Amino acid sequence: MSQDVRAEIRQFITGRFPQLTLDDDQDIFALGFVNSLFAMELVMFVEQRLGVRVPNDELRRENFSSVTAIAALVERVGTGTEATAG
C-alpha cells in the first residue's frame, strides 16, 4: 500500500479537522463530527485522486470510514487506471 496515498488522505482529513490525531484505523464517522458534506468531499477527493468515478457498489460508508479503508478503496478502484494527482 502506497504510503503517499495514506499521507494524502490523512492530510485531507486533518486539513479539515486539525484537532485530530488520526490513527489510520480510526473510524472517522464514530468521532461524531463528520457530516454528509464532508463525506461528499471525501468521495470527490478520492475520485479526483483516482481520476475515475467510484462505482455505486463501492460507495459505502465503511469504505470511507478510515484512512486504511479509503486507501484500500483507492487501490481497489484504481487498479488498472492511471492515478491522476488532484
Added chain:
Amino acid sequence: MTTTDTREPAPPAPPDPTRVREFVDTEIRPRVEEYDEDERVPDDLLRRVTELGLWAPFLPEEHGGTGTDMVTLARLHEEVGRGCSSLRSLLTVHGMVSWSVWRWGDQDQRDRLLPGLAAGRPLAAFCLTGPEGGSDTSVAATSAEPDGGGWVLTGHKKWITGGQLAGLFLVFARTGKAMTAFLVPADAPGVTVRPLSGILGTRASMLADIRFDQVRLGPDAVLGPPGWAAATVMTSALDLGRLSVASGSVGIIGAALEACAEVTATRPSGDGVLADRQLVRRMLSDMITNRRAARLLCAEAGRLRDTDDPGVVTASWVAKYFAATAAARAASDAVQIHGALGCGPRSPVARLYRDAKVMEIIEGSTELQQTAIADHAHREVTP
C-alpha cells in the same frame, strides 16, 4: 459535381445567456406579476423553456443536453432569476434531479430517463423535506422497507417545488438507519399530490404536498448507493441547488437594481431626484457591489464543480449564503426606495422582496450556513 459532406454535424450549442436575457425581458417580465398572482407559470412559457434548451443543458449531448458548463449554467439561472424566481426554482429542482440521474444512475436509468428529462418531459421534483422539518434531514419520517426484490415507500413530503407539475419525483427515505434515494413516477399507485397555495414567495412555483402510501417500487427505483444517499445523491444535488439559488439571487439583486436605477433617476426630491440623495445612493452602491461579488462567488463555485473539485461543497455554501442574504437586503432596500409604489398590488419589487426571503430558507437556511461555513476556517488559512 456533388460532394458528400462526411463531417459530423455540429453539436447543439449551449443556451446563450444573452439570448435568455432577451427572452426574460420580452416574454417573462411583461406578464410575471399576473401569473405570480395566479400562482402558476403558464404552460406556453414552460414550452419556451424547452425550446430554449434550459431544463438540463449540462447533460452531455448523448443524453439530450448540450454539455453546458456550470459557469454558464450559473449565468443562465441568474438571467431567469432576474425575471422570475418561480421559473428559476422549477429549473433548479428539475436540474437537481436530472443531474442526479446522470451522476448516480446506472446505464439503464440514464438511457431510460435522461433524454426525456433533457427536454423537460417529464418535469421532475426533489422530495427531501417532510412536515417534520427540513434543516435536520435525520428526522425525516418517510421510510422504505425491502419487499421481495423491491421496496415499499411510505411517507409525506411537503413544500415540494414543481410538485404539481412533475411526472417524476426523487424521494429521499430512511432505509433502516440510513437514507436511500428513490425515483418515483408521479402516477405510481399510492402517490397523492395536493397543491399548496398562498405561499409567501416563489408563488408560481406550483408547490405540492405529496403523500406516499405503501408505494411499491422495483429495484430499479433506487438511485445511487443504497443506504448512503445522504453523503452522495442528496449532498451533491443540494450542492447544485445552492449554485442555482445563489445565481437566481444574483438575478434578484439585478432586478432590484434595475427597478431602483429607473425610479431614482426620475422621482423628484427637493431640487433634484431621489438618485441625488446620499442615503439612497448607499443602497444603490450596495446593490452594485453585492451583485458583482455574488456573481464572482457563483462563477467560482461553477468552476470548481466543472473540475469535480471537492472545494465546490464549501464554495457553493459560501456563494449561496452571500447571494441570498444580499438579495434579501437588496429587495428590502428596493421596496424602501420605491416607498408606497413598492407596496402596491403587482409591484415588481414587492415580488422580489417575497421571493428573496425564500432564498434565505431553501437549500440550507442562512443560519445553517452561518454555523457550518466556520468548519472550514482552518483549511481556509492553510496554504
